[in-house]
Amino acid sequence: MTPLKLAIAGLGTVGAGVVLALAERRAEISERAGCAFEIVAVSARDKNKKRGCALEGVPWTDDPVSLARSDADVIVELIGGEDGAAYALARAALNAKKHLVTANKALLATHGAELAALAEENGVTLRFEAAAAGGIPIVKALRESFIGYGVHTVRGILNGTCNYILTQMEASGLDFTDVLAEAQRLGFAEADPELDVGGGDTAHKLALLSSLAFGVKPGLAHIGVQGIRHITFEDIGFAREFGYRIKLLGVARQTPLGLSQRVQPAMVKRGTPLAEVEGAFNAVVADVGAAGPFFFEGRGAGRAPTASAVIADLVDVARGTAGPAFGIPAAALKAVKAPPPDAHRSAFYLRFTVLDEPGVLAEIARRLADSHVSIESMIQRGRAPGEPVSIVMITHEAPEPHVSDALKAIAASDKVLGSPTMIPMEEG
Amino acid sequence: MTPLKLAIAGLGTVGAGVVLALAERRAEISERAGCAFEIVAVSARDKNKKRGCALEGVPWTDDPVSLARSDADVIVELIGGEDGAAYALARAALNAKKHLVTANKALLATHGAELAALAEENGVTLRFEAAAAGGIPIVKALRESFIGYGVHTVRGILNGTCNYILTQMEASGLDFTDVLAEAQRLGFAEADPELDVGGGDTAHKLALLSSLAFGVKPGLAHIGVQGIRHITFEDIGFAREFGYRIKLLGVARQTPLGLSQRVQPAMVKRGTPLAEVEGAFNAVVADVGAAGPFFFEGRGAGRAPTASAVIADLVDVARGTAGPAFGIPAAALKAVKAPPPDAHRSAFYLRFTVLDEPGVLAEIARRLADSHVSIESMIQRGRAPGEPVSIVMITHEAPEPHVSDALKAIAASDKVLGSPTMIPMEEG
Numbered sequence: 001m002t003p004l005k006l007a008i009a010g011l012g013t014v015g016a017g018v019v020l021a022l023a024e025r026r027a028e029i030s031e032r033a034g035c036a037f038e039i040v041a042v043s044a045r046d047k048n049k050k051r052g053c054a055l056e057g058v059p060w061t062d063d064p065v066s067l068a069r070s071d072a073d074v075i076v077e078l079i080g081g082e083d084g085a086a087y088a089l090a091r092a093a094l095n096a097k098k099h100l101v102t103a104n105k106a107l108l109a110t111h112g113a114e115l116a117a118l119a120e121e122n123g124v125t126l127r128f129e130a131a132a133a134g135g136i137p138i139v140k141a142l143r144e145s146f147i148g149y150g151v152h153t154v155r156g157i158l159n160g161t162c163n164y165i166l167t168q169m170e171a172s173g174l175d176f177t178d179v180l181a182e183a184q185r186l187g188f189a190e191a192d193p194e195l196d197v198g199g200g201d202t203a204h205k206l207a208l209l210s211s212l213a214f215g216v217k218p219g220l221a222h223i224g225v226q227g228i229r230h231i232t233f234e235d236i237g238f239a240r241e242f243g244y245r246i247k248l249l250g251v252a253r254q255t256p257l258g259l260s261q262r263v264q265p266a267m268v269k270r271g272t273p274l275a276e277v278e279g280a281f282n283a284v285v286a287d288v289g290a291a292g293p294f295f296f297e298g299r300g301a302g303r304a305p306t307a308s309a310v311i312a313d314l315v316d317v318a319r320g321t322a323g324p325a326f327g328i329p330a331a332a333l334k335a336v337k338a339p340p341p342d343a344h345r346s347a348f349y350l351r352f353t354v355l356d357e358p359g360v361l362a363e364i365a366r367r368l369a370d371s372h373v374s375i376e377s378m379i380q381r382g383r384a385p386g387e388p389v390s391i392v393m394i395t396h397e398a399p400e401p402h403v404s405d406a407l408k409a410i411a412a413s414d415k416v417l418g419s420p421t422m423i424p425m426e427e428g
Numbered sequence: 429m430t431p432l433k434l435a436i437a438g439l440g441t442v443g444a445g446v447v448l449a450l451a452e453r454r455a456e457i458s459e460r461a462g463c464a465f466e467i468v469a470v471s472a473r474d475k476n477k478k479r480g481c482a483l484e485g486v487p488w489t490d491d492p493v494s495l496a497r498s499d500a501d502v503i504v505e506l507i508g509g510e511d512g513a514a515y516a517l518a519r520a521a522l523n524a525k526k527h528l529v530t531a532n533k534a535l536l537a538t539h540g541a542e543l544a545a546l547a548e549e550n551g552v553t554l555r556f557e558a559a560a561a562g563g564i565p566i567v568k569a570l571r572e573s574f575i576g577y578g579v580h581t582v583r584g585i586l587n588g589t590c591n592y593i594l595t596q597m598e599a600s601g602l603d604f605t606d607v608l609a610e611a612q613r614l615g616f617a618e619a620d621p622e623l624d625v626g627g628g629d630t631a632h633k634l635a636l637l638s639s640l641a642f643g644v645k646p647g648l649a650h651i652g653v654q655g656i657r658h659i660t661f662e663d664i665g666f667a668r669e670f671g672y673r674i675k676l677l678g679v680a681r682q683t684p685l686g687l688s689q690r691v692q693p694a695m696v697k698r699g700t701p702l703a704e705v706e707g708a709f710n711a712v713v714a715d716v717g718a719a720g721p722f723f724f725e726g727r728g729a730g731r732a733p734t735a736s737a738v739i740a741d742l743v744d745v746a747r748g749t750a751g752p753a754f755g756i757p758a759a760a761l762k763a764v765k766a767p768p769p770d771a772h773r774s775a776f777y778l779r780f781t782v783l784d785e786p787g788v789l790a791e792i793a794r795r796l797a798d799s800h801v802s803i804e805s806m807i808q809r810g811r812a813p814g815e816p817v818s819i820v821m822i823t824h825e826a827p828e829p830h831v832s833d834a835l836k837a838i839a840a841s842d843k844v845l846g847s848p849t850m851i852p853m854e855e856g
Contacts, residue, residue, distance in 0.1 A: 018576075021576045021577060022576075025575075025576065025577070025578060028575070028578060028643075029575055029576065031643070031756045031757075031760060032575045032755055032756060033575070034751070129573075135573075135574075135716070135719045135720070135722065136722060137565075137568075137569045137572075137573035137722075140565075140568065140569075140572070140573060141565045141568075141569075144565075144568070144740060144743065144744065145557075145563075145565035145568060145736075145737075145740045146563075146736065146740070147453075147456070147457055147460045147461070147736075147739055147740060147743050148446075148449045148450075148453065148457065148732075148735055148736040148738070148739030148740065149449060149453070149732055149735075149736050150453060150456060215456075215459070271704075273725065276699075276704070288563070288736065289732065290731070290732035291563045291727065291732040291733045291735070291736035292563070292726065292727070292733075293726065294563065294564060294565075294724070294725070294726035295723075295724070295725040295726065296722070296723070296724055297701065297722070297723040298719075298720065298721065298722035298723065299719065299720070303718070304576075304577055304717065304718035304719040305719045305720075307576055307577075307719070308573075308574065308575075308576040308577050308716065308719035309573075310576070311575055311576030312572060312573045312574070312575060312576065315572065315575050316572065319749070319751045320748070321747070321748075321749045321751075323462070323747045323749075327460055328459045328460060329459075332459060
């Protein structure tokens with residue numbers, strides 16, 4: 001049988017992993033794919049870097065975009081970045097009628113609808129299992145497995161760095177900056193961690209899952225994003241007292257007023273699946289009407305999980321599994337209709353740092369009552385006499401703007417120090 | 429676009445669910461599938477039964493096998509049973525070059541390799557997502573998603589009835605027979621529960637997962653099967669004290685000496701994913717070398733989860749996803765090579781009921797030592813004076829036949845009452 005010819009752009013940890021796995025399990029992979037894979041061209045910045053994978057005799061180029069002119073049947077794009085070479089190569093590859101397999105969440109969250117349309121116009125396949133939740137086959141599941149009843153909500157832990165940091169904060173009692181520094185030292189966080197800890201990476205992935213689940217154009221415009229920098233060990237400790245853990249979640253939820261998409265730290269009840277996801281693991285819950293929920297957990301990053309997802313896509317391409325990239329034809333992908341801000345209702349964890357003076361609690365309670373926010377449970381804890389006191393409460397469900405308004409009024413009080421902390425409660 | 433024509437054999441809870449979901453989400457499903465579905469014939473025992481689904485004008489037959497002569501493109505087999513009408517219809521359908529979608533684990537565990545070969549000979553697709561773990565897309569994942577690194581172990585909770593019973597035993601403190609009776613009253617267990625509680629249903633499903641994961645012919649011959657009838661509340665209570673829960677697991681593990689396949693109750697450490705699966709849920713862990721483990725959890729039975737899986741298969745057929753049924757060509761499926769019995773090593777939970785007399789513990793300890801089985805931890809608990817005493821221990825890892833031999837010798841002692849209980853420890 002004719003081998004399927006691959007050109008690989010980007011030979012970092014994932015690209016080298018793909019090359020290695022294709023070589024090490026050549027026979028098994030060919031049997032599953034129905035054909036062999038042959039690497040006919042590669043591109044990377046540094047030709048001389050040690051990668052531990054044999055690429056002797058494989059044509060090398062410094063210009064990734066030129067791979068679109070190779071005789072490859074499939075381009076594997078592992079360069080990264082939403083624009084630049086990755087975008088240029090993706091367009092050129094599809095226009096040259098080459099299948100495209102990519103791990104690039106930023107590219108697809110930004111240009112996914114356009115590239116999906118381009119793939120359809122050219123009669124080729126665009127696949128991106130590795131772009132969200134690494135080796136977990138959630139892209140395939142949302143595209144192909146829940147069609148009978150439809151997805152109502154997708155929520156997940158999609159960034160291993162953040163989950164590692166939050167897990168370590170809980171385990172060590174250290175605050176965000178200390179744990180981040182340690183994570184960077186150990187290689188669990190990038191030198192520039194902003195895309196991870198700021199929530200942007202989770203937003204990219206949520207945009208893809210949301211598109212697959214709800215048939216909307218992938219995009220970041222309607223995703224509210226908050227990272228984890230403001231989470232303190234104190235919050236994590238109080239969460240534990242209330243029976244919760246704090247997790248950075250991406251949540252996309254179909255509501256009567258539109259598709260709500262949010263990335264933010266949330267309080268998740270201990271014992272629910274997402275609350276128990278530890279360390280750098282990723283996990284996704286899909287609510288599928290009467291058929292669900294379904295829960296998936298696994299490694300979301302790193303060489304093997306990501307290369308595993310890339311190879312699954314390559315086998316799909318080899319098998320001729322040629323459905324549309326986001327599950328429905330690109331032309332049918334709808335624009336996101338976001339619900340109005342005051343439609344977002346949730347229960348909230350609130351923490352105030354206050355001067356230990358008579359009337360403080362009364363003032364906070366009154367402001368919340370003025371905004372029609374009612375309190376479900378509360379902890380007040382003194383420190384040493386004269387020192388600031390933490391007042392922590394969990395509210396009943398209320399519209400988010402009501403709670404925000406109350407917090408603004410409360411923050412203005414001279415008895416309240418700093419900004420109150422507000423973390424939504426979320427299903428796990 | 430031409431609709432894909434379906435004939436449905438069996439209109440029980442799942443069949444009616446498929447008909448209903450196809451009607452209720454007609455537009456969404458057609459968009460995902462790339463074509464409409466049209467039901468052109470149905471077959472069931474009782475034409476007049478109320479099913480809550482509209483089938484007016486659809487040709488009806490009492491003879492399911494005759495559906496193979498209809499003008500359907502796809503036969504949906506929901507009759508059940510490993511032989512009889514289901515097997516006859518499956519063969520006739522494939523020979524008539526019709527795609528076959530089935531939820532029938534017994535059929536495929538027995539005749540899977542033959543039917544897969546028949547599908548290939550006739551150039552049609554055989555799909556069975558609903559046959560294992562209901563709505564969880566584990567069949568697809570094992571067939572398509574873990575190819576790059578390969579599966580080392582699959583282990584799962586594959587029977588919701590057993591997991592419900594074990595969960596309820598723990599929650600209620602009642603013994604097996606009482607909880608089973610209650611489960612039957614509530615409709616969570618069949619009037620004849622043997623296939624579930626005896627482990628046979630789990631074995632059927634394990635045979636399928638094992639075939640998909642390891643490229644072997646599905647079959648029951650090499651699966652050791654033990655059910656849950658012998659599990660007492662006392663065992664569940666001791667498990668809790670040691671930090672474990674008892675779960676009926678199907679485990680298929682590639683070992684250097686062969687493919688080990690077992691269905692049996694196992695002690696699973698609290699806090700691991702499988703230990704925390706509650707009630708009628710199903711769950712599967714796939715160890716995928718450096719890329720894994722991956723964990724999947726969801727509803728394993730009932731109308732919506734099963735119909736959801738059937739519809740996913742129908743969409744695959746519509747999209748032309750035509751890979752082999754078990755992931756590799758039927759001719760390449762290997763016979764199972766089982767490891768020799770003494771290759772099976774495990775740590776074990778052991779419970780002895782003994783007369784409270786001097787020397788009993790010494791005798792048990794000596795017999796275990798004679799068989800080279802060493803003890804990791806132990807609980808001895810007296811009841812009222814003169815009454816029998818439970819001695820419970822967890823061993824270090826040892827070959828299973830060594831432990832069995834020791835137990836036989838111990839059971840022969842006149843100070844030991846009844847048969848000792850032996851439950852392996854398993855990863856969760």
